[in-house]
Amino acid sequence: MQELTEAFKTLGDPTRLRILRLVGEARLNVSEVVSLVGVAQSSVSHHLTRLKALELIREERQGGFTYYSLVVDEKAPLWPLIRLAKNAPDEHGDLARLTDLLRRREDVHTLNEKLLEPGQSWRLWAAALASLLPPLDLVDFGCGTGVLTVELARWARHVTAIDRSATALHKARVEAERLGLHNITFLEANLEALPLKSGAYDLVVLSQSLHHVESCERVLTEGARLLKPGGRMVVLELLPHDEQWVRSSLGHRHLGFEPEALRDAMRAAGLEAPTLVSAPRDVASPFKAFLLTGTRAVSQSLPAPAALRKSPLGTSAS
Ligand SMILES: C[S@@+](CC[C@H](N)C(=O)[O-])C[C@H]1O[C@@H](n2cnc3c(N)ncnc32)[C@H](O)[C@@H]1O
Incomplete structure (x- = not known):
C-alpha cells in the first residue's frame, strides 16, 4: 500500500506526467526535456529524480550527456497508470515538438559524423586565441553566475562583472575564489x-x-559610454524564436533579436562598424546564437541618452 501511495504522489503532478510520457517515447537528455516542456532546468531535474526514485525511468551517460528513458513495460504493476499518462490528451503539443526535435536530432548526428575530426576543442582554441590578446580592462554586462566571467578573467587585466541578482553574484564570487x-x-x-x-x-x-533587459537602447548606450575611444563591444544574442515559455520561466523580455535591428541599435548607441558573425549552433535547439561586435569611434562625443532616440528594437513585452 505504501508503494502505491508513493506512486500516486509522484504521478500526481501534470508536468511530471508530461515528462514521463516524453521519455516513454524517446531517450532524452535534460536540455531536451527542458525545451519540450518549457519549465526551468532545476525543476525538470527534480521531476526526473522523483521518477527515477520510483524506478520508472533509467539514466544513462553518453557523449557527456545523461539520457533518460522509461523502464517499465506492460507487465509492470504500475503499467496501467503509465498507460493512462501515455494516452492522455496532448494539451501542450509535447508530442509534436518531440517529433520535430527527433527529426532535427538526426540532422545533428549526420553533421557530427561529418565533423568527427581532430581540432574541435573549441574551448581550448578560444583560450589559446584569447591568450594572444593584450591585457584588457573589461566589463561583463549581466554576468549571472560567472561562467563566462571566470573565463574572461583568465586573460583580462581586470573584469568588472555586473548583475542585478545578488544570488547570481554570490555564486560567481564563490566560483572566482575557488579558481x-x-x-x-x-x-x-x-x-x-x-x-x-x-x-x-x-x-x-x-x-x-x-x-x-527592459531597454536595450539604454543598456547599449551605457556600454558605449564606458568604452575608451577605440574600445570594443561584443554582444552575443539569440536569433528570433517562438519559445514563449522563456518569458515566465527564465525572465526573458525579448524573444531573440533580428541581427540587423540590433546592429542599428548599436550604431545608434555610438558604435562604429558593427560586424555580424552568425554561428549555426546545435540545430536541435530552438535557440540559435549570433555575435555582433562594434567599436567606439576614436573621436566621438557620447550619444544622446537612449530615452530621447527612436528605438529600432521596439519596447520589450513582459
Ligand atoms: C542569461 S544570464 C547571462 C549570464 C552570462 N552572461 C552568460 O553568458 O553565461 C542574464 C543575466 O543578466 C542579468 N540581468 C538582466 N537584466 C539586468 C539588468 N537590467 N541589470 C543587471 N543585470 C541584469 C540577469 O540577472 C542574469 O543573471
Whole structure:
C-alpha cells in the first residue's frame, strides 16, 4: 500500500506526467526535456529524480550527456497508470515538438559524423586565441553566475562583472575564489544606469543578457559610454524564436533579436562598424546564437541618452 501511495504522489503532478510520457517515447537528455516542456532546468531535474526514485525511468551517460528513458513495460504493476499518462490528451503539443526535435536530432548526428575530426576543442582554441590578446580592462554586462566571467578573467587585466541578482553574484564570487581569480570586481547594479566612469574600459561584453533587459537602447548606450575611444563591444544574442515559455520561466523580455535591428541599435548607441558573425549552433535547439561586435569611434562625443532616440528594437513585452 505504501508503494502505491508513493506512486500516486509522484504521478500526481501534470508536468511530471508530461515528462514521463516524453521519455516513454524517446531517450532524452535534460536540455531536451527542458525545451519540450518549457519549465526551468532545476525543476525538470527534480521531476526526473522523483521518477527515477520510483524506478520508472533509467539514466544513462553518453557523449557527456545523461539520457533518460522509461523502464517499465506492460507487465509492470504500475503499467496501467503509465498507460493512462501515455494516452492522455496532448494539451501542450509535447508530442509534436518531440517529433520535430527527433527529426532535427538526426540532422545533428549526420553533421557530427561529418565533423568527427581532430581540432574541435573549441574551448581550448578560444583560450589559446584569447591568450594572444593584450591585457584588457573589461566589463561583463549581466554576468549571472560567472561562467563566462571566470573565463574572461583568465586573460583580462581586470573584469568588472555586473548583475542585478545578488544570488547570481554570490555564486560567481564563490566560483572566482575557488579558481583563485583575484582580478574581478563584482557589482550589483542595473545595466541601464551604471555607477562607472565613462571612457575607462577596453571591452564591454554582453553575453545573452540583452534579451533580459527592459531597454536595450539604454543598456547599449551605457556600454558605449564606458568604452575608451577605440574600445570594443561584443554582444552575443539569440536569433528570433517562438519559445514563449522563456518569458515566465527564465525572465526573458525579448524573444531573440533580428541581427540587423540590433546592429542599428548599436550604431545608434555610438558604435562604429558593427560586424555580424552568425554561428549555426546545435540545430536541435530552438535557440540559435549570433555575435555582433562594434567599436567606439576614436573621436566621438557620447550619444544622446537612449530615452530621447527612436528605438529600432521596439519596447520589450513582459
Ligand atoms: C542569461 S544570464 C547571462 C549570464 C552570462 N552572461 C552568460 O553568458 O553565461 C542574464 C543575466 O543578466 C542579468 N540581468 C538582466 N537584466 C539586468 C539588468 N537590467 N541589470 C543587471 N543585470 C541584469 C540577469 O540577472 C542574469 O543573471
